[in-house]
Structures are given as structure tokens and as C-alpha cells.
Amino acid sequence: xxxxxxxxxxxxxxxxxxxxxxxxxxxxxxxxxxxxxxxxxxxxxxxxxxxxxxxxxxxxxxxxxxxxxxxxxxxxxxxxxxxxxxxxxxxxxxxxxxxxxxxxxxxxxxxxxxxxxxxxxxxxxxxxxxxxxxxxxxxxxxxxxxxxxxxxxxxxxxxxxxxxxxxxxxxxxxxxxxxxxxxxxxxxxxxxxxxxxxxxxxxxxxxxxxxxxxxxxxxxxxxxxxxxxxxxxxxxxxxxxxxxxxxxxxxxxxxxxxxxxxxxxxxxxxxxxxxxxxx
Amino acid sequence: xxxxxxxxxxxxxxxxxxxxxxxxxxxxxxxxxxxxxxxxxxxxxxxxxxxxxxxxxxxxxxxxxxxxxxxxxxxxxxxxxxxxxxxxxxxxxxxxxxxxxxxxxxxxxxxxxxxxxxxxxxxxxxxxxxxxxxxxxxxxxxxxxxxxxxxxxxxxxxxxxxxxxxxxxxxxxxxxxxxxxxxxxxxxxxxxxxxxxxxxxxxxxxxxxxxxxxxxxxxxxxxxxxxxxxxxxxxxxxxxxxxxxxxxxxxxxxxxxxxxxxx
Numbered sequence: 001x002x003x004x005x006x007x008x009x010x011x012x013x014x015x016x017x018x019x020x021x022x023x024x025x026x027x028x029x030x031x032x033x034x035x036x037x038x039x040x041x042x043x044x045x046x047x048x049x050x051x052x053x054x055x056x057x058x059x060x061x062x063x064x065x066x067x068x069x070x071x072x073x074x075x076x077x078x079x080x081x082x083x084x085x086x087x088x089x090x091x092x093x094x095x096x097x098x099x100x101x102x103x104x105x106x107x108x109x110x111x112x113x114x115x116x117x118x119x120x121x122x123x124x125x126x127x128x129x130x131x132x133x134x135x136x137x138x139x140x141x142x143x144x145x146x147x148x149x150x151x152x153x154x155x156x157x158x159x160x161x162x163x164x165x166x167x168x169x170x171x172x173x174x175x176x177x178x179x180x181x182x183x184x185x186x187x188x189x190x191x192x193x194x195x196x197x198x199x200x201x202x203x204x205x206x207x208x209x210x211x212x213x214x215x216x217x218x219x220x221x222x223x224x225x226x227x228x229x230x231x232x233x234x235x236x237x238x239x240x241x242x243x244x245x246x247x248x249x250x251x252x253x254x255x256x257x258x259x260x261x262x263x264x265x266x267x268x269x270x271x272x273x274x275x276x277x278x279x
Numbered sequence: 280x281x282x283x284x285x286x287x288x289x290x291x292x293x294x295x296x297x298x299x300x301x302x303x304x305x306x307x308x309x310x311x312x313x314x315x316x317x318x319x320x321x322x323x324x325x326x327x328x329x330x331x332x333x334x335x336x337x338x339x340x341x342x343x344x345x346x347x348x349x350x351x352x353x354x355x356x357x358x359x360x361x362x363x364x365x366x367x368x369x370x371x372x373x374x375x376x377x378x379x380x381x382x383x384x385x386x387x388x389x390x391x392x393x394x395x396x397x398x399x400x401x402x403x404x405x406x407x408x409x410x411x412x413x414x415x416x417x418x419x420x421x422x423x424x425x426x427x428x429x430x431x432x433x434x435x436x437x438x439x440x441x442x443x444x445x446x447x448x449x450x451x452x453x454x455x456x457x458x459x460x461x462x463x464x465x466x467x468x469x470x471x472x473x474x475x476x477x478x479x480x481x482x483x484x485x486x487x488x489x490x491x492x493x494x495x496x497x498x499x500x501x502x503x504x505x506x507x508x509x510x511x512x513x514x515x516x517x518x519x520x521x522x523x524x525x526x527x528x529x530x531x532x533x534x535x536x537x538x539x540x541x542x
Binding site: 006007008009010011012013014015016018019022023024025026027029030033075078079081082083085086094096097098099100101103104105106107108109110111112113114115116122152155156184209210212213214215216220230233234237238246247250253254257261265270 | 283285286289290292293294296297298299300301303304305306307310318320359360361363364366367368369370371373376379381382383384385386387388389390391392393394395396397398399400401416417419420423427452474477480481483484487488498501502505506508513514517520521524525528532
């Protein structure tokens with residue numbers, strides 16, 4: 001007997017039902033809450049125009065995300081470039097280090113940054129005993145600390161798509177440029193960099209998307225002083241029980257993320273981004 | 280051609296960056312060995328008292344147990360449905376299948392805070408807040424896309440003619456799947472399982488919204504410790520949390536090396 005549809009769909013069904021029922025459905029419900037709680041209408045969205053707090057939070061989120069993305073992508077490019085040009089065993093070792101850092105828990109990292117960056121942390125006491133600074137630098141409870149923590153977390157995410165893009169470059173293109181008289185710098189800026197553009201764009205968008213909804217690092221290292229969207233949502237839900245405002249912010253965050261995802265899919269497939277480390 | 284000096288400097292700097300990516304996390308190790316009563320670095324002597332504390336406190340022990348149960352069961356579920364789904368999409372392989380695939384990968388990119396709101400809103404009326412079932416299902420949804428990615432990558436290198444051959448020789452769908460396809464994509468399944476386990480083992484944001492008193496995973500208890508920022512036991516917990524992640528990662532690394540040398 002032939003089924004009217006491909007029997008492969010039967011295998012897809014359990015996962016599809018789970019994601020639909022437990023994830024996408026409830027997310028639609030959150031969107032619904034954003035226009036119905038406390039009353040039907042766009043009241044929650046109107047707060048964006050009237051509330052300085054909300055505008056400040058959105059602005060902080062955007063600013064931190066942009067700065068973090070810029071740093072992560074530049075550092076990530078550097079690492080990816082060295083990795084692509086490393087010989088077999090060295091390349092595996094570099095990739096190993098990168099993946100280990102990719103999988104180390106965000107909580108462990110955050111805890112460690114607390115110990116490193118505090119007033120009496122390793123960094124401050126080290127600099128003081130070397131006589132470089134006389135008073136401790138305030139790293140914590142400000143944007144500097146949040147940025148350090150976030151860039152540190154995001155670099156591996158930036159490396160993977162860039163590395164995947166670099167691996168697909170035909171090395172003869174670079175040789176051709178050199179043999180036609182191009183200098184090393186010219187070859188890099190005019191040939192190599194443009195060829196890695198899909199990877200760069202995908203990496204920037206991926207890092208930016210993950211940053212937008214980042215909760216743990218801003219909440220702990222910002223110490224309430226660097227209020228970003230995710231932390232504000234959690235306060236609204238867990239403390240002040242303002243589901244309407246929280247759902248509205250979640251909706252904005254969601255549409256932002258989906259729009260950027262769509263943009264990213266034109267440059268690189270999501271599975272390539274995450275699976276880019278197959279060597 | 281010998282690498283030039285700038286090229287060597289470039290590579291050297293990249294190595295430094297890679298080490299810097301890992302080194303800060305290791306700070307938890309000396310802190311966990313402090314003999315003092317507050318979070319600090321040991322100066323004269325080392326002490327294992329906070330590991331003793333960790334492994335004798337009923338609260339921490341129950342968190343270990345709960346994290347392990349939730350991690351293993353959600354891995355089992357995520358690996359099963361993720362693998363089936365990857366095989367299904369590979370068989371269908373049409374435009375529609377690609378659309379479905381990108382929908383199924385959404386849990387990886389939608390911010391966890393939104394997932395946390397969605398789950399908690401769904402679970403309150405169902406009575407699943409603060410329950411094993413609730414957390415296991417939530418972690419399954421969040422980690423199954425990782426399995427989908429790794430298994431799909433393995434399937435991309437799997438020759439579809441093997442499947443046809445098996446069916447032509449009279450094997451049923453089920454036998455073909457169990458005896459031909461699954462053995463061929465084992466490395467992808469194992470990688471998916473390892474990544475699914477790590478992602479559940481470390482998960483904090485969704486857990487924060489879904490657990491209250493009775494289900495309190497290791498990251499959940501560490502979160503309190505980090506917020507209070509006084510008890511050095513949290514450093515010992517961080518070391519153990521990280522060690523389990525690294526062991527899981529090492530299993531994957533060894534297995535994938537073996538698979539590669541077998542090719």
C-alpha cells in the first residue's frame with residue numbers, strides 16, 4: 001500500500017508535535033497576552049512611547065549588543081583565520097580549545113568573572129601590586145563588566161560561521177592574486193575579506209541575535225545597573241507580575257530575532273552555522 | 280614557503296585568544312580549594328572542606344540527582360525524536376522538508392527568556408510547574424534541535440542507495456532503519472546525545488522560571504549561590520558542573536576521532 005504522502009513525515013511527527021504544542025503554541029499565547037493583558041488593545045505597546053524606563057532599557061540592550069558583536073566578530077575572525085591556515089594537528093587542537101570554551105557553562109564563566117573582576121578580584125589586585133593602578137577599576141555593576149563577560153562568551157559563536165566560510169575558499173584564488181603582483185595586504189583586503197563576507201554577516205547576525213536575549217551575564221555582572229531586555233522581562237514576570245509589559249517586550253524581542261534570522265538565512269544555513277566545526 | 284613573521288604573530292595571537300577563552304573559567308578551581316570561610320583565593324594552604332560540604336549536604340546532593348535524572352531522560356527523549364525526525368526529513372528531502380527543518384531549529388535561536396515565559400504560562404494550568412515532567416519536556420524541546428543538526432550532518436554523508444539495496448533485498452522499513460541507517464549514522468547520534476545532555480545539564484534560564492521548591496537542579500542552586508556571593512561551596516559546585524561537561528565532551532571527542540580513523 002502506498003501512502004498519499006511520503007512516509008518520512010511520520011518520523012518527523014513526534015518532534016513537530018512537541019515543538020508545536022510545547023513551544024510555538026505557548027509562544028503565540030505570549031504574543032496574545034501582549035495585546036490582551038490587562039485589557040484588549042495596544043496599551044502595552046503604547047508604553048514604549050510614554051515610558052522613559054522602557055526606552056532606556058531598549059537603548060541599553062541595543063548599544064551593548066552592537067559593541068559586543070563588533071568585538072566578538074573581529075576577535076572571532078582572527079581566530080578563524082589562524083585556524084584555517086593551521087596545519088592538521090594544530091588545527092584540531094585549536095578547534096578543540098574553541099569547542100571546549102563553547103560548551104563551558106555560562107554560570108561557571110559568570111561565577112569566575114565575579115572572582116576575577118570584583119573590587120578585590122584577581123585583576124584589580126594584580127594591577128595594584130604591579131603599581132599600574134592606585135585604586136581598583138570598577139569592572140562590576142557597569143557596562144564594562146557585562147561587555148567583558150559577553151564578548152568572552154560570544155567569540156566561539158562568531159568563529160564557527162566565519163571558519164565555515166573560510167574553509168570553502170579556494171586557496172588558488174589567493175595564489176593567483178599574489179602571482180599577479182598583489183601584496184599580502186592587498187590580497188587580504190581586496191580578495192580574501194570579500195570572499196568571507198557571507199561568514200562575517202552570518203556571524204555578526206548570530207552573535208547579535210543571541211546577545212539580544214542574553215539574561216545570565218547582564219543580570220549577574222551588571223548587578224542591576226545594566227538593565228537589558230531579558231532581565232527586565234524576568235523582573236516583570238517573577239517579581240512585579242506584570243505579564244502584559246513582559247509579553248510586549250518578548251514580542252518585540254521575538255520579531256527582532258526572527259527578522260534577523262530571516263536575513264541571516266540568506267547568507268548561510270543555520271545548520272552550517274552550528275555544524276561549521278566538522279573537520 | 281616558510282610562514283612570514285606577521286603570519287607567525289597572527290597565529291600566536293590567535294593561540295593566546297583561545298587560551299583566554301578557557302582560562303577564566305578555571306578560576307573556580309583555586310577558589311573551591313580555599314580554607315577560608317568566604318569566597319576567596321587560598322593563600323597558604325589548600326582545603327577540600329567545600330567538596331566535603333558539597334557531597335554531604337542533602338540539598339546539593341539532591342540537586343545533583345535531579346540534574347542527572349532530568350539531563351539523562353531529556354537526552355534520551357531528544358535523541359530519539361531528533362534522530363527519527365532527521366531521518367524523516369532526509370527521506371522526504373523536498374522544499375517543504377527544509378521549511379519544516381528551519382521551524383524545528385527555532386528553539387535554538389529564540390531567546391530562552393521567551394521560551395521560559397511560554398513554558399511557564401503553559402505549565403501553570405497543567406500543574407507541571409516545579410515537576411520533573413515539566414522540566415524534562417522543556418529541556419527536550421530545547422535540545423532536540425541539536426540532535427537534528429548532528430544527525431542530519433551524518434546523513435548527508437550516508438549513501439541513500441544502501442537504503443534502497445536493503446529494501447530491494449526484502450527488508451521492512453523498520454529493519455532497514457535499525458540495521459542499515461542507524462548503524463551508518465551512529466557518530467551523529469552520539470554527538471547529538473552528548474550535546475543534548477550538556478545543554479540540559481547547564482540550562483538555567485528556563486529552569487529559573489519552572490522550578491520552585493521540589494525540583495531544584497544544580498544550576499538553579501548555583502544561581503542562588505552566585506547571587507548571594509558568600510559561600511565557597513558554590514565554587515566547588517562550579518568545578519563539578521564543569522567537570523561533568525568536560526567528561527561528556529571528551530566522550531564525544533574520542534568517539535569522533537575513532538569514527539574518523541575507521542573511515
